[in-house]
Amino acid sequence: MQYDPPLQEHELQSFRKLFAVESVFMASEGYFQNRNIANFRQFAVSFIEEISKCENFDAFVPYLALNYFDRFISRHELPRVVTSTDEENAILLVISCLTIAWKMRIKSFNADLFMTARKLRLDRISFRKMEFHILNALQWRMLSLTPICFAKYFMSLLNLTPWNLAPNQRSVYEIIIRGQAEIEFTQFKPSIIAASAVLTTSLKLFPSRFEELKVTVSSSEFVSQEELLQCMNLMEMKCKTASSALLLPAQQPGAGSSVQSQEENIHRVGKKTVGEIEEVPAVAASSDNLFHGPLMNFELQWTDPQQPRPKLTSESIFPGRDLSDDSCLRSSRFGGFFKCCPILDWLA
Template identity: 40%
Template sequence: MNLHLENPFGEEHKPEAIRKLFNVESDFMVAEGYFESANASIRRQEALQTIQQYSRNDDRLVPYLAMNYFDRYFSRRPIPEEPQGILNIVAICCLTLALKMRHSEFSVTAFLNEQNLNMNMKHITRMELLILSELKWRMRSVTAICFLDFFISLFNIDDQQLKANLKDGAITEVIFISMQHTIKFTQFRPSIIAASSLLAASALMFPARLFEMREAIESCQFVQRGDLSNCIQGIISMWIVNIVKTLFPPGDPSAPS
């Protein structure tokens, strides 16, 4: 069965199912201190580039899921600085595992042929098994996307199309955060990233109701205000950096110093 990130365990969105997601989300996070490692940040950038290079364009959630696997694995088994080839194999295997989870008909052999990757299937299988073992076979990841419907239900929005648009905007924000070169967002629980992404999307769609929506999210017993505030500040800083990069490309003499 294909993995649906909105509902990884295939359970109805009842209170007990939501409570379960909050209770187990920490099992799907990176190891402590990962976001503070400069070496991990550099290697993560390299893996991100590999995953983006070989991702198909028909499912934006595949590279997102692949990075979830990579971060969880890499934070527990740091790859030595020397062998770049090993990092590439790990990144590609995280991608093939994500493709398998999202698309049951996926074929690794066909993928390698399509991408002109000269890789040994035995090496791929061995690395996939190593990743699976390190992640304790927890491949139905509890990610930020799992919590979006719950947080949206806290808002008084009757229009179903507006709800759908808000959710889509939040998913875009979640993926944007994950696929950035910065490693710092891996410190936050998935639910905090979900809440922050929803508020970021709400700021564009419902600016007049933003304070009300933040209060609704903060009323949730599982949300820690300090973490929410820090994550939101991180998103704002990321926005500013990306706006500056867009307005002042590298080499532009008028770029701010």
């Protein structure tokens, strides 16, 4: 068996910085246990998956958008940007998380062209206000530390040559991104999810050495053995209950609406540029460039097309609030938004 060179000392120091601050980029404690919020999140999962479909699909974009959603909604109330209904504000929040993620990923992303391609008639002022609410609430920390950022550390820790092969790295990313659809994973640190995904992939690649590799990962100074075991058990359970969807070979995503690029390289929201939001250790920023192309061009498989699409209710938007009048859920306003977007037929 051949070996890759281990991480250099300067790389290890960079990862130490990441491990020290990763909790900042998690949802709040107990978020995964709130059933009402879970309903709202499931709507967001389905909505983001549907409207993010496009040519040259990049799975990291909806993945990052859902990270923003989790961090925001677990700590903050829904901003009242649109004056018509809470429901429409909720939809605007989800779309804004996605557009911010796309701006962080692609400098030339054009939000107006994105909306036009999907026939989403949003008021531009309200849209920008919602983006600004999200940016401020997350303190402009939009270069999120996700499990993707920690995958290289654990792959290097195992020190096996096959990790150099793109299909094997891609398998790790698939498990991480597809698993994000389950709210239960938000209880774990990004590094724990990354370690679990690497070990899950190792079980397929090196079944005879799996126990040895598990000891190596669990012995890392950055890993809690108890949390790792819990996360791996959950990952295994979700793989089984979802007909191993997390471990299925990736397929090329179906062609959807094309997102054209004809905007300036820097997107400005409020007084700051999205591209200048937050400085993170170089290892995280530089590794982001490695995740384009074939490594991220796979279907999300977040939802089961055979299952009913989730409904958005005021109870899920505002958990614990008693709303005796649900007439707001039947609104047909929002600039024709409900009529022009087939996705919003879910809410009728």
